[in-house]
Amino acid sequence: MALIEVVLGDIADEVVDAIVTAANESLLGGGGVDWAVHSAAGPRLAQAGGAIAPCLPGDAKVTPAFDLDPPVKYVIHTVGPVWDGGAYGEADTLASCYRRCLQVADELGVRGIAFPAIATGVYGFPSALAARIAVATIKSAQTDVALIRLVAFDQTAYDLLVEATQRDDLPA
Numbered sequence: 001m002a003l004i005e006v007v008l009g010d011i012a013d014e015v016v017d018a019i020v021t022a023a024n025e026s027l028l029g030g031g032g033v034d035w036a037v038h039s040a041a042g043p044r045l046a047q048a049g050g051a052i053a054p055c056l057p058g059d060a061k062v063t064p065a066f067d068l069d070p071p072v073k074y075v076i077h078t079v080g081p082v083w084d085g086g087a088y089g090e091a092d093t094l095a096s097c098y099r100r101c102l103q104v105a106d107e108l109g110v111r112g113i114a115f116p117a118i119a120t121g122v123y124g125f126p127s128a129l130a131a132r133i134a135v136a137t138i139k140s141a142q143t144d145v146a147l148i149r150l151v152a153f154d155q156t157a158y159d160l161l162v163e164a165t166q167r168d169d170l171p172a
């Protein structure tokens with residue numbers, strides 16, 4: 001099973017093979033974490049994203065990492081669910097994001113990957129539930145990825161992720 005690390009910081013500073021961005025379906029770049037990743041990777045990221053768009057909610061697609069410093073080789077773009085109260089499959093879609101990113105990573109032979117807290121910004125997914133789903137999904141995933149870093153952008157998100165990793169009653 002992969003080693004799971006929870007860290008506080010900017011995902012664009014992560015030193016891993018692949019970083020995940022919480023994109024929108026166009027893959028042309030958005031706000032929040034996607035803005036940070038596109039800023040660091042340069043304009044070719046949007047060009048490459050646009051060429052493979054759309055990416056549907058719950059799915060993941062890969063591009064090169066362009067101007068991001070090695071060892072970062074890949075950006076994995078995933079589209080979270082827009083939170084609409086929770087009765088519209090949002091939890092399943094979010095779990096699918098984490099699973100699909102790990103599948104894509106496995107196809108590429110990625111050993112280390114960094115995830116942001118997908119969907120918990122503009123898309124409005126409640127952070128505590130999102131943290132539990134993120135951890136439960138990656139814990140139950142069959143993957144050859146050795147290191148999974150969950151990158152929190154603020155202390156609250158960090159605390160929720162740490163708490164989720166310490167639970168052992170997580171639903172898959």
Ligand code: ADP
Binds near residue numbers: 123
């Ligand atoms: P979404 O549209 O999927 O909700 P957002 O980018 O709005 O995506 O937010 C997702 C999460 O990413 C939020 O918890 C936000 O605080 C966090 N975030 C924003 N910028 C960064 C960054 N540079 N590195 C890591 N996480 C970030």
